[in-house]
Amino acid sequence: MRGKPAAAVAKRTKVAPGLGTADDVLPAGTCLDVHRHMARARAMEERMIKMSKSGEGYFWLGGPGEEAFNVPLGLQVKRGFGPDFDFVHFHYRNSATMIAMGMTLEDSIRQMAMTATDPFSVGRNFPGHFARKEWNIPPVTSVVGTQWAKAPGTAHVQKRHGGDGITIVIGGDGGTHEGEFQSCMVWSTRPGHELPVLMIVMNNRWGISTSAQSQHAEENIIDRGKPFGIPGAVVDGNDPVGGWFAIHRAMEYCRTERRPFLIEAQVSRLYGHSSSSGAPRSNDPDCLVLFEKRLLEGGLLDQARIDSVHAAAEDEVAQAVEQVLLEPKPKPEDVEKFTYAPSPVDAVYPKDYTGLPEKTLEIDPIRNLRDGAGQGINGTPYRG
Numbered sequence: 590m591r592g593k594p595a596a597a598v599a600k601r602t603k604v605a606p607g608l609g610t611a612d613d614v615l616p617a618g619t620c621l622d623v624h625r626h627m628a629r630a631r632a633m634e635e636r637m638i639k640m641s642k643s644g645e646g647y648f649w650l651g652g653p654g655e656e657a658f659n660v661p662l663g664l665q666v667k668r669g670f671g672p673d674f675d676f677v678h679f680h681y682r683n684s685a686t687m688i689a690m691g692m693t694l695e696d697s698i699r700q701m702a703m704t705a706t707d708p709f710s711v712g713r714n715f716p717g718h719f720a721r722k723e724w725n726i727p728p729v730t731s732v733v734g735t736q737w738a739k740a741p742g743t744a745h746v747q748k749r750h751g752g753d754g755i756t757i758v759i760g761g762d763g764g765t766h767e768g769e770f771q772s773c774m775v776w777s778t779r780p781g782h783e784l785p786v787l788m789i790v791m792n793n794r795w796g797i798s799t800s801a802q803s804q805h806a807e808e809n810i811i812d813r814g815k816p817f818g819i820p821g822a823v824v825d826g827n828d829p830v831g832g833w834f835a836i837h838r839a840m841e842y843c844r845t846e847r848r849p850f851l852i853e854a855q856v857s858r859l860y861g862h863s864s865s866s867g868a869p870r871s872n873d874p875d876c877l878v879l880f881e882k883r884l885l886e887g888g889l890l891d892q893a894r895i896d897s898v899h900a901a902a903e904d905e906v907a908q909a910v911e912q913v914l915l916e917p918k919p920k921p922e923d924v925e926k927f928t929y930a931p932s933p934v935d936a937v938y939p940k941d942y943t944g945l946p947e948k949t950l951e952i953d954p955i956r957n958l959r960d961g962a963g964q965g966i967n968g969t970p971y972r973g
């Protein structure tokens with residue numbers, strides 16, 4: 590059902606001051622922003638699931654069920670380029686965070702449709718594998734847990750640089766079993782060299798089909814931070830208001846103390862792991878439905894306004910898909926582009942990026958260096 594125009598509804602709707610507790614009130618305007626981005630992210634992901642089933646894309650995984658945490662996170666990131674700003678090492682379920690940070694729906698759908706216009710991977714990676722240099726977002730990798738090992742690197746730069754930029758790193762409950770999660774805690778807590786890393790574990794209680802309860806002996810995942818002296822908070826990831834303030838406090842701690850903090854957000858997984866498991870709707874609590882109930886009860890929105898937010902989100906997605914499906918796909922000859930940068934010191938595989946060394950014995954790295962960049966074995970130019 591389509592809602593009435595916003596202006597007509599606004600006249601009738603008495604806007605309450607906000608939602609929250611006596612100490613933590615999220616202003617009404619922010620609540621409505623959070624709700625709108627949650628609805629946009631959900632509509633986009635649900636359309637992307639259809640794309641994976643209709644041949645407009647080939648694989649889907651993403652973040653439905655995590656919007657109530659991921660949107661407040663994105664709205665509070667200090668977005669920009671360089672160590673004065675936050676670095677964000679994403680998990681593959683952070684589309685709502687990117688949308689809240691200002692990503693257009695087209696860009697995410699471009700990656701889903703694997704077009705040459707996909708700004709994150711030029712049509713060669715899964716959806717949700719974002720990368721945006723100007724926002725300090727290093728590429729997401731599918732290899733579970735690697736982001737935990739990269740985070741201390743950017744935080745180390747930030748600590749040495751000064752200022753209040755922090756590194757935010759996000760992963761799933763399953764990924765905390767990888768050694769990189771421990772590496773992140775070790776490197777972030779070396780005495781005298783503590784690092785401003787906000788570690789966020791999105792606990793959806795599953796790693797594909799392995800249940801968290803069959804793997805985690807600790808009561809809460811944040812307990813793993815205790816031996817390292819890392820403080821933590823367990824957050825109801827279905828509550829955007831509580832989540833907002835938990836994120837705010839954790840960020841403030843990392844910005845000012847220049848030390849790590851651990852958040853565990855308990856979230857839903859609304860469409861299973863990915864399209865590989867069919868992306869069926871689960872019975873987990875739906876944060877969008879729960880938030881809308883609160884917005885209604887709190888008098889911040891009425892049903893007509895909620896309907897119009899959803900209608901606008903669906904129109905936006907439909908237009909984005911229509912546009913993206915007109916855009917070009919990568920060409921076969923693009924396959925080697927952006928894979929390896931040419932380097933004068935890379936004397937081992939000068940002509941063959943994928944196979945074994947061609948003529949290893951003839952390679953003289955010193956001569957190669959002396960003769961200049963861009964020259965491979967026997968003077969052949971690199972195909973970078």
Ligand SMILES: Cc1ncc(C[n+]2csc(CCOP(=O)(O)OP(=O)(O)O)c2C)c(N)n1
Binds near residue numbers: 763
């Ligand atoms: C190193 C590695 N091992 C296994 C996989 C296969 N794999 C992909 S996603 C996933 C589950 C990860 O679970 P979790 O960290 O809880 O993230 P969630 O998908 O639940 O958000 C696994 C095992 C992988 N991609 N990389």
Ligand SMILES: [Mg+2]
Binds near residue numbers: 761762791792796
């Ligand atoms: Mg999980």
